[in-house]
Amino acid sequence: MRVEMHALFKSFLEAHAAEPRESVVFSMAPAPTLGEFLGDLDPSLPLDWSGKSFQGLPSLREKILARGGFRSGPGDVLVTAGTAEANFLAISQLVRPGDRMVVDVPGWPQPLVLGEAIGADVVRIRRREAEGWRLDLDELESLVTDRTRLIFLCNPNNPTGRVLSRPELERAAGIADRVGAYLLCDEVYSGLEWDGQSTPRAADIYERGISTGSVSKVLGLQGLRTGWLVCRDPSLVLDAMVLREDTSEIMNVLGEYVADLALNEDRYRTAVERARSIGSANLDRIDEFVASRRELSWERPQAGLIGFCRLEPPLDGDELSRILLREPYRTFVMSGSAYGYPDHVRVGAGGSGPDGISRGLLKLGECLDALGEKRS
Ligand SMILES: Cc1ncc(COP(=O)(O)O)c(C=O)c1O
Numbered sequence: 574m575r576v577e578m579h580a581l582f583k584s585f586l587e588a589h590a591a592e593p594r595e596s597v598v599f600s601m602a603p604a605p606t607l608g609e610f611l612g613d614l615d616p617s618l619p620l621d622w623s624g625k626s627f628q629g630l631p632s633l634r635e636k637i638l639a640r641g642g643f644r645s646g647p648g649d650v651l652v653t654a655g656t657a658e659a660n661f662l663a664i665s666q667l668v669r670p671g672d673r674m675v676v677d678v679p680g681w682p683q684p685l686v687l688g689e690a691i692g693a694d695v696v697r698i699r700r701r702e703a704e705g706w707r708l709d710l711d712e713l714e715s716l717v718t719d720r721t722r723l724i725f726l727c728n729p730n731n732p733t734g735r736v737l738s739r740p741e742l743e744r745a746a747g748i749a750d751r752v753g754a755y756l757l758c759d760e761v762y763s764g765l766e767w768d769g770q771s772t773p774r775a776a777d778i779y780e781r782g783i784s785t786g787s788v789s790k791v792l793g794l795q796g797l798r799t800g801w802l803v804c805r806d807p808s809l810v811l812d813a814m815v816l817r818e819d820t821s822e823i824m825n826v827l828g829e830y831v832a833d834l835a836l837n838e839d840r841y842r843t844a845v846e847r848a849r850s851i852g853s854a855n856l857d858r859i860d861e862f863v864a865s866r867r868e869l870s871w872e873r874p875q876a877g878l879i880g881f882c883r884l885e886p887p888l889d890g891d892e893l894s895r896i897l898l899r900e901p902y903r904t905f906v907m908s909g910s911a912y913g914y915p916d917h918v919r920v921g922a923g924g925s926g927p928d929g930i931s932r933g934l935l936k937l938g939e940c941l942d943a944l945g946e947k948r949s
Contacts, residue, residue, distance in 0.1 A: 574665075576690045579682040581911040584894070588905045591898040595933035596905040597859065599924030600731065600762070600879045602848035604793035610831050618830060622823045627814055628652065629801070630829045636836035637801050641763070641786065644777045651802045651810050652829060654821045655795075656761040657683060659785035659802035662813035662820070663757055664723065668693045672722035677708060679732055679881060679912035681759050684725040694720070702883070705872045706733035710744050721754045729762040729772055732881045732912055732919045734874020736766060739773040746779035755809070757783040761800075762877035764791035764845060765852060772876065776803040783809065788832045790877065790923075792844050799828035852878050855922030855930045862934045868941055871920075878923035881909065883916065888944070890915045897940050904936040 588598075623630055629652025637643070637650055653659040660683050668674055670692030676684045678697040688695035696716050700706040708726070717724065724745065729736045737745065742758070749756040758775035763786060766772060775782035787800025804810055834840065856873065863869045863882060871882040884890060890908035897904045909917025922930060 574690045576686055579686045580913075581682050581907075584907050584911045588898060588907070591905075592903070593898055593905040594903040595929065595936050596921075596924060597930055597933035597937060598879075598905050598907050598919060598921040600877060600921050601790045601795055601923045602765075602793040602844075602878070603851060603923075603925060604795070605844070610834050613834050614830060618826075620826060623826050623829060627823070628810070629824055630833055633829050633833040633836065634801075636833060638803070639838075640836050640841050641774070641784075641803075642771055643774055643784070643803055645803050645805055648807070649776065649803050649805050649810060651813050651817070652824050653800050653802055653813075653817065654798040654825065655789060655800040656759060656785045656787040657800075658798075658817070658821060659787075659800050659813070660684065660757065660759060661687065662816050663755075663783050663785070663802060663809065664688065664725070665691070666809070666812040666816050667755055668722050671720070673718055673720045674723045674725065675713065675716050675721060676725045677727055677730065679730070679909075679914055680725075680727040681731050682912070684757075693722075700730070700733065700735065702872075706730065706735040706881070708735075708737060708741065708745075710741060710748070713745060714748050717748050717752055717754065719752050721749075721752050724749050724754055724756045726756070726758050728758045728760060728775075729766070729874075729876035731762065731877065732879050733872065734762075734877045734880050735872075736770075736772050736875045739778075742773045742775065742778055746775070746782060749779065749781065753781070755781045755783060757785065760784050760786045761790050765848060765878065766876040767853065767856075768875065774803070776805060780805050781809075788835055791848055792835050792841075793848070794832065794835060797828035797831055798825050799832040851926055852922055854927045856880075858927055858930050858934060859920055859922055862938070866938070866941060868945070879919055879921040881912075881914070882918050882920055884918060886916070887948070890918045893918060893940070893944070896944070897937065902936040902940050904933050904940070906933075906937060
């Protein structure tokens with residue numbers, strides 16, 4: 574299987590090479606430092622495999638379930654190298670050439686490139702922008718055929734921040750069940766729902782539901798490469814573990830132990846409160862900025878730190894993000910073409926505090942003004 578580079582990764586590579594000074598694009602809470610955990614780590618910890626279970630540290634699996642509000646037991650959890658590996662393992666083991674795979678768009682590009690590399694019949698279901706990026710479940714119903722092996726939904730959605738309600742997710746599960754398909758929900762943004770309502774879990778709602786997630790976003794611990802897959806179907810968990818033996822083989826033991834600390838109840842609650850307070854202040858700034866610019870409109874995200882802004886024609890996402898990366902702006906905002914929507918840009922409230930976001934928005938405003946003047 575040869576995997577092509579998707580546009581979103583290309584965009585990150587190009588922006589990184591341009592060494593931007595400001596960014597209004599990122600999706601994670603500000604990262605804690607190692608020092609915040611050092612005092613609680615055992616210096617005699619052997620940096621070998623934990624030796625406890627091929628599914629991951631038992632206490633970590635318990636905490637993943639408890640903090641995530643899952644109804645599953647620890648046997649349903651596989652600890653992985655992030656959500657990305659969890660998605661990879663599930664998709665690779667489930668989908669064969671010619672199988673149908675239905676994927677929400679805009680959404681996380683990983684299932685699209687993997688499905689295409691496998692030779693699956695990858696069908697995109699376009700979210701309805703005019704309805705706040707709602708997923709049209711009647712359309713999903715019509716796209717799911719007897720050959721459908723997997724429905725992949727990014728919920729909460731990257732890049733729009735839209736969340737499926739419980740009845741919506743139940744209906745999606747019912748549609749999958751009709752043909753015996755799996756329903757994989759990438760839930761990496763759960764924990765930052767702005768109305769306080771938890772995202773319903775695919776693994777709770779459906780026996781072939783798979784929930785994937787990690788400590789990357791809400792806790793800002795992306796570099797630990799520690800995430801999970803939760804599913805009540807033991808054959809799927811075993812299959813994922815079998816493929817993991819041939820990818821990363823075992824877990825990153827340091828990542829597991831730090832994640833185990835990070836998911837302790839008190840520490841987790843404090844971290845989430847901090848992420849929510851910084852994130853909502855940053856989102857307020859972006860919201861005010863968007864409201865003040867006639868060239869931009871958006872649906873404020875229901876969850877997570879990123880949102881998708883529509884550009885008023887003739888503005889183009891590729892041109893805008895390219896110019897912004899150069900002097901005098903040196904600011905990273907991602908073109909919507911990373912998601913197949915060149916008339917949009919992805920903006921993010923993550924990665925820094927309100928001052929950083931304000932500086933980035935100032936640059937974005939100056940760039941929009943300059944482009945406007947050039948055109949008039
Ligand atoms: C929807 C989505 N899924 C997965 C990932 C990868 O996350 P992780 O660090 O948990 O592998 C990201 C990262 O941006 C994401 O936005």
